[in-house]
Amino acid sequence: MKRTLILTLAVCALLASAIFAFADIPRPKSTPVQGKTILYSGLTVTSDPKGYEARLQISQGTLKHLQEAAANSGDGGSMVQRVMHSSTRTIMAGTFMFLAISFAGIWFARSAERRNNKAIAAVFLVAIVFGLATVIVRANAGPPGYIRWQNLPQSLMDGKETAGGVQIELVPGDDNMKLIIPLRKTKGPGEE
Amino acid sequence: MERAEKINIGVWREPRVGTRTHVNARAFAAILIGSACVSAALATWLPLQVSIVSVFLFAGPHNWFEARYFLTRLPARFGRSRNFFMVAFSGIGLLTLAYILLPALYYANIWSGANWPNAIAGWNTLMILWIGALVLMRGRQKANRDWFWVLPVAFALCALNWLAPELFSLAIVYVHPLVALWFLDRHLRRTKPEWLKTYRRCLAVLPLLLAGILWQLSRTPSLADDNGLFWRITQHAGADLLPNISSHLLVSTHVFLEMLHYGVWIAALPLIGATGAIWRVKSIPIASHSRGFPKLIGVFLICGLVAVAALWFGFSANYTLTRDVYFAVAMAHVLAEAPFLLRMI
Numbered sequence: 065m066k067r068t069l070i071l072t073l074a075v076c077a078l079l080a081s082a083i084f085a086f087a088d089i090p091r092p093k094s095t096p097v098q099g100k101t102i103l104y105s106g107l108t109v110t111s112d113p114k115g116y117e118a119r120l121q122i123s124q125g126t127l128k129h130l131q132e133a134a135a136n137s138g139d140g141g142s143m144v145q146r147v148m149h150s151s152t153r154t155i156m157a158g159t160f161m162f163l164a165i166s167f168a169g170i171w172f173a174r175s176a177e178r179r180n181n182k183a184i185a186a187v188f189l190v191a192i193v194f195g196l197a198t199v200i201v202r203a204n205a206g207p208p209g210y211i212r213w214q215n216l217p218q219s220l221m222d223g224k225e226t227a228g229g230v231q232i233e234l235v236p237g238d239d240n241m242k243l244i245i246p247l248r249k250t251k252g253p254g255e256e
Numbered sequence: 257m258e259r260a261e262k263i264n265i266g267v268w269r270e271p272r273v274g275t276r277t278h279v280n281a282r283a284f285a286a287i288l289i290g291s292a293c294v295s296a297a298l299a300t301w302l303p304l305q306v307s308i309v310s311v312f313l314f315a316g317p318h319n320w321f322e323a324r325y326f327l328t329r330l331p332a333r334f335g336r337s338r339n340f341f342m343v344a345f346s347g348i349g350l351l352t353l354a355y356i357l358l359p360a361l362y363y364a365n366i367w368s369g370a371n372w373p374n375a376i377a378g379w380n381t382l383m384i385l386w387i388g389a390l391v392l393m394r395g396r397q398k399a400n401r402d403w404f405w406v407l408p409v410a411f412a413l414c415a416l417n418w419l420a421p422e423l424f425s426l427a428i429v430y431v432h433p434l435v436a437l438w439f440l441d442r443h444l445r446r447t448k449p450e451w452l453k454t455y456r457r458c459l460a461v462l463p464l465l466l467a468g469i470l471w472q473l474s475r476t477p478s479l480a481d482d483n484g485l486f487w488r489i490t491q492h493a494g495a496d497l498l499p500n501i502s503s504h505l506l507v508s509t510h511v512f513l514e515m516l517h518y519g520v521w522i523a524a525l526p527l528i529g530a531t532g533a534i535w536r537v538k539s540i541p542i543a544s545h546s547r548g549f550p551k552l553i554g555v556f557l558i559c560g561l562v563a564v565a566a567l568w569f570g571f572s573a574n575y576t577l578t579r580d581v582y583f584a585v586a587m588a589h590v591l592a593e594a595p596f597l598l599r600m601i
Contacts, residue, residue, distance in 0.1 A: 132499065152374055157418035160381075164411035171404045 103133040107230035109216060109245070110223075120241055130232060210246035217247070281454045284527075288458045291519050296465045299512035300472055303504060304479060307489050307511045312571045314518040315582055316564035319589050321521045323560055324534065325439075326596050327553060332545035337599075340393045344595035347386040352588040354379055359584060377421035380428075381414050387594050394598045426494040428590070430510065433517035435593050437462075440520050442600040448528055462516075469512060473505035485576045492583070 122130070212228030219226045230243075298306045334341050358375055361367035388410035395403030417424040437459065444452045478495065481487040481503065490496075493510040495503035526534065538544045543553040570578035 153377065153418045153421070156377065156381075157415045160411045160415035160418060164408045164415060167404075167411060168408035171408060174404060175402060 103130055103232040106227065107243075108225055108227045109213075109220070109243075110225045120243065133232075210248055213245050213247055216245060281451045284451060285454045285458050287527075288455070288524070289461055291523070292458075292461060292465055292516060295515040295519070296469060296512050299508045299515065300469055303507040303511050304486055304489055306515075307507060308485070308575065310511065310515055310518060311579060311582070312568070312575070314522060315586070316567035318518045318521040319586065320557075320560045320564050321526065321534075322589055322592075324540075324557060325521070325525060326592060327540045327542060327556075329596050329599060330540075330542050332541045332548055337397065340390065340397070340595070343386070343389060343393065347390070348588055348591045348595075351379070351383055351386065351591055352585070354382070355587045356584050373421045376425055377418050380417045380421060380424050383591070384410050384413050384417065390595055390598055394601070422497050426497055429492065429494070430513060432590050432593075433513035435597065436517045436520035439593070439597060439600070440524055442597070443525060444528065446600075451528075465512070466509065469508055470505065473502060473508055476502050476504045478503040479507060485579075488576060488579065 209229050213226065216226045331337065358367075358379070388406050391403055391406040395401050395406070413424075441452070441455065441459075444455050479486065479490055481490040481495070490503040490507055493503065493506040494501075495506055498506065537550055537554045537557065540553055542548050543550040567578065567582065570581070
């Protein structure tokens with residue numbers, strides 16, 4: 065009886081400590097809120113050897129575009145984002161795309177008997193043109209944005225301008241404006 | 257030979273009676289190009305004002321002319337086209353009803369408007385499948401034509417529609433006025449083939465005018481939509497869906513296309529005698545046929561004129577509300593164009 069009582073008390077104490085331990089579980093780390101891109105603009109970073117304060121100059125035109133973009137940003141992001149967040153529409157679009165390709169195949173097979181070689185050649189030509197266009201477009205895609213900022217430290221030291229694209233993001237809160245420059249660590253000569 | 261002698265040649269000439277006109281091809285082309293240029297200039301200069309005035313003046317009458325034209329194209333006896341017309345009229349009725357019900361349920365607080373894009377996408381899908389069915393049925397009536405390709409095209413359109421239903425609906429708003437030009441093309445081919453070449457050359461001016469509007473207005477500031485009516489007009493033209501494009505450009509383009517649409521139905525087709533003398537009910541086959549319905553057609557056309565007058569009265573009393581109601585109900589005439597155009601292909 066005594067052993068049972070002691071065992072029961074021990075279990076209760078253990079459970080109680082578990083409650084306290086659970087209460088001490090730290091709050092989950094709040095993930096930083098991702099800013100929503102509302103506008104893509106240009107940014108020039110330069111140095112001013114005589115200046116006392118850093119300045120972020122925004123033209124009136126850019127500010128107007130920024131205001132318009134901010135006003136229009138309440139609909140939940142770009143079309144791609146909206147589609148990605150709507151599973152129903154994605155499923156329906158996929159289903160109909162599947163049906164379109166399937167029936168195109170049936171049509172192609174049905175017309176095999178009276179197939180017009182010119183029509184087939186035209187279809188293949190269009191497909192090749194689209195394929196080539198895709199390759200060309202991909203090949204002509206500009207370099208990633210961070211390349212333009214790669215020489216920023218050296219340019220700043222030399223007092224030269226560096227220009228590149230900048231995404232203007234809306235983030236919650238009332239913090240100061242932050243200019244985040246994508247700079248990759250470059251390995252110096254002899255470094256591994 | 258005996259049977260050939262009994263053929264009444266007068267029957268073959270009859271459709272041409274209504275097509276007589278004193279206008280030659282050059283004058284026709286000049287009128288078309290001149291009207292298009294004036295429309296483009298007005299739409300660019302005063303888009304909102306011209307939109308208000310043109311809808312007020314022409315929205316009702318162009319529907320009446322269109323209805324009369326469709327009656328003229330309606331066979332006195334459906335014959336083997338019976339199923340085609342059954343599907344056509346059922347689709348027009350049900351799709352129009354559904355189109356009107358969506359905002360009606362919202363304004364009646366029965367539906368919160370949640371999943372609005374999905375509802376629009378569903379309606380668009382039904383419309384595409386309905387038109388696809390009509391195309392297939394029409395294709396079966398034509399010998400040596402395999403229109404099975406319409407199925408993959410329709411399904412691909414459905415897929416695009418589900419990706420961006422609101423943009424798809426906006427595309428319908430811009431494409432619909434151009435359908436009138438297709439009607440004119442088909443009608444010229446039947447009644448005045450000698451004008452067809454001239455007409456198609458005139459159509460080449462259209463992309464030039466659109467490019468001119470784009471060039472002129474692409475960098476202009478958006479229109480001030482600071483009152484309910486102006487806001488509705490810019491929204492109708494897609495200002496909300498395309499925020500990075502100047503609403504001035506959108507409204508001007510839409511107004512220009514709408515004016516072309518009105519011009520074809522109210523001026524061009526009657527000019528070439530497509531609808532016959534508008535007061536002659538007997539020029540409508542379904543009324544002139546021995547087993548036709550002349551009184552019913554006459555009453556229908558008179559009711560149509562009363563509706564046009566009522567629309568003018570409504571615009572005068574409350575323009576904004578009447579415009580909203582009109583553009584919801586007018587979906588019927590947009591849908592009706594599909595089967596009647598198919599009948600001409």
